[in-house]
Amino acid sequence: MNLKYLSNLGISNSRKYLLFPTILSMYLGEKVLDIGCAEGHLVELIADNEKVDHCVGIDKSPQLIEKANIRRRNLPEKKKRKLEYNVMDCLRLKIDNQSYNTIIMAHVLCMLKNEYL
Numbered sequence: 189m190n191l192k193y194l195s196n197l198g199i200s201n202s203r204k205y206l207l208f209p210t211i212l213s214m215y216l217g218e219k220v221l222d223i224g225c226a227e228g229h230l231v232e233l234i235a236d237n238e239k240v241d242h243c244v245g246i247d248k249s250p251q252l253i254e255k256a257n258i259r260r261r262n263l264p265e266k267k268k269r270k271l272e273y274n275v276m277d278c279l280r281l282k283i284d285n286q287s288y289n290t291i292i293m294a295h296v297l298c299m300l301k302n303e304y305l
Contacts, residue, residue: 216240217289223278224248224296228256228271232263234292235270244288246276 218241222231225245235243247253256273263271276282278296 218242219288220244220290220292221246221283221288223281223291223293225256225273226252228259228273230292230294231256231271231273232259232267235267240270242272243270244272244274246274246278246281248275248277250275 216234216237216239218239220231220234220240220243222234222243222245225231225247226249228245231243231245234240245253245256247256253273253275260268260271260273278293
């Protein structure tokens with residue numbers, strides 16, 4: 189389901205972002221990886237799902253990951269323990285000996301140069 193489709197249904201921009209976790213909840217597993225997490229807004233919403241034990245957000249921007257970690261510090265302890273943020277380029281992804289039930293790449297493909305697509 190894309191954002192243009194949601195716009196055609198009359199759903200506003202602010203509400204679209206809140207729909208992602210609802211739509212994803214059907215597919216979420218215990219461990220979630222969000223590639224290109226930016227400031228961690230989506231990861232935080234996903235962490236509210238009871239099926240999710242651990243969420244890892246990665247982004248290549250140290251500034252965005254720092255903002256995500258600042259946001260994380262102000263969350264309740266239970267939610268804080270579920271979240272982890274790391275600076276990492278998705279083109280050089282290193283997830284040694286880790287597996288994820290769900291991997292999300294919202295708004296990442298549009299940022300890649302054509303030679304990587």
